[in-house]
Amino acid sequence: MLSSGSAAIVQATLPAVGQSLGEITTRFYATMFADNPDLLKDLFNRGNQANGEQRQALAGSIAAFASMLVNRPDERPDALLSRIAHKHASLGVTPDQYTVVQKYLFAAIADVLGDAVTPEVAAAWDEVYWLMAGALIAMEARLRPEGEDHWLRATVVERRSETPDTISLTLRPRNPLTFAPGQYISVQVPLPDGARQIRQYSLSCAPGRGDWRITVKRVHGSGPEGEVSGWLHANVEAGDELTVSRPYGDMTLTEGDAPxxxxxxxxxxxxxxxxxxxxxxxxxxxxxxxxxxxxxxxxxxxxxxxxxxxxxxxxxxxxxxxxxxxxxxxxxxxxxxxxxxxxxxxxxxxxxxxxxxxxxxxxxxxxxxxxxxxxxxxxxxxxxxxxxxxxx
Structure with a gap:
């Protein structure tokens, strides 16, 4: 829960911060990637950076979380943050990376809002950030099996053409793992420029069989949006190995008899x-x-x-x-x-x-x-x- 003093400050400054979040997140990503280029090569989706969707999503999540803290303080943030936590866990995001994000995000806020960011305003929004980050770190820790490797190797046992633009790949992980219907895995691929980009693909088969199946639609175009799907279409055949994550995702089928x-x-x-x-x-x-x-x-x-x-x-x-x-x-x-x-x-x-x-x-x-x-x-x-x- 946000402290009363910070809640009043966040409530008063939320319109101004919210109006500037697009510019703030644009500057944040630009400076962070300039200083830490490996983050863009190996963790952040270059396609989503190029089309601006990641900036919009970050801005929306911060605004939604801050609004919940000041307008619905008695509600737990789990439902709001669950999808983010699963995505972060599947990517292998680590707690120390939240400190890196905080550094560049708050530098961008100060650059964009200037003198409006007094020490009191900065402290209040820092409290918002760490409440959100702390909740995500805790959720992600619960999702990850302790002491086990995040990335796994899986053999492609079958490749099928489903449509002119879509293939399915049946994978056999070295160690059998179960999943819940509706979950996905991350797939990490090596690209020609040395990057190892990651994308998530839903598991399109029933659990309990030992093998997994993903279905990959090729995204056409010359930009980075389709570089992973294009690589999978062009390079992967039966017998190859892929680097994949454990299954994650919070949209899973409920048990019971409800329609x-x-x-x-x-x-x-x-x-x-x-x-x-x-x-x-x-x-x-x-x-x-x-x-x-x-x-x-x-x-x-x-x-x-x-x-x-x-x-x-x-x-x-x-x-x-x-x-x-x-x-x-x-x-x-x-x-x-x-x-x-x-x-x-x-x-x-x-x-x-x-x-x-x-x-x-x-x-x-x-x-x-x-x-x-x-x-x-x-x-x-x-x-x-x-x-x-x-x-x-």
Whole structure:
């Protein structure tokens, strides 16, 4: 909890700091990477730095956390910070790196806001930072197995082409590890310039099999956004080894008999495959409404597998939406256009899981809230920086 003196200062300065957070985070990253170039090469996602999404996510998380401290001081921050903690744990972020971030972040605040940053203001925001950092450090420590290596070696036992732009890789870690349906792993790859960039990929299979599977959509373009997916597409074959993390992620399937909505778009369907495969493997009779949207049937990775998993569940129904018609799939039951749940029959008391582009997830969540689904029962996973954080 923020001290009363600091709370008053943060409340008074939050509008000014919030208005300047974009400039602050831009300066913060520029100076930190200039002094510590290896952080950009081997830890931070160069694609997210190039497109500005990481700066937006950092600004949003700080503003959301500070706002919670002063406006909802009795609430615990766990729900707000859980997704960040899982991402940090999967990347191998260490406690000492929070000290590095604090140094450059507060130098950027002082540079941007100038004389407005009095010693009292600096101390109050330093308290905000360390409350947030301390909570994340504690959460990340609980997520990591003590005394065990973060990075693992896994052999690629199969490579499959799923669509023209998507491949799946079945991995066999040297030491079998389980995971929860909906989780992801980090994959670290060596790039031609000597960098070892990291990306997260959902596990798109059921747990308990020993092998893992990830599905990688190639991001086209000349910038750093697609450098890891491009490297995996161009270089990885069966028999190769990859460096991967343990499984992480807080959007995991709840046990019980509550009805489920699994709503996804594009490559966001991968964690839903894991959940459905788990339900099928355990003989679940839960009511499950599956909604998937994609550009076209030909672009829909694991389309036949999804239909097979839904058919194996007696309480499941499948609703497909494609933006483009394709005459070669005329026998496939689907609708043309963007996904619209307004006419979809949804059972009472459902728990929803969403994954896909932010506009898709915002639209589904808005419809669910309109229909009386409590916000606490709507869970989501964002591929990349969480630009939704603090907008609930």
């Amino acid at each position: 489920l909505l699994l709503a996804s778009a594009g490559i966001g369907g991968t964690p839903m495959l894991s959940m459905l495969a788990h339900l099928a493997a355990t003989g679940s009779t839960r009511r499950v409404v599956v909604v998937h949207a994609d550009r076209s049937p030909a672009d829909h990775a694991h389309r036949e597998e999804l239909a097979s998993l839904v058919a194996a569940l007696p309480g499941a129904s499948l609703h497909l939406w494609y933006e483009e018609a394709d005459a070669s799939f005329a026998d496939l039951a689907h609708r043309i256009g963007r996904a619209d749940l307004s006419e979809t029959d949804l059972p009472a008391g459902l728990v929803a899981y969403l994954c896909g582009p932010l506009p898709f997830m915002r639209g589904v969540r808005t419809e669910l809230l309109r229909r009386g689904v409590p916000a606490r029962d709507v869970h989501y996973e964002v591929f990349g920086p969480d630009l939704w954080l603090g907008q609930d």
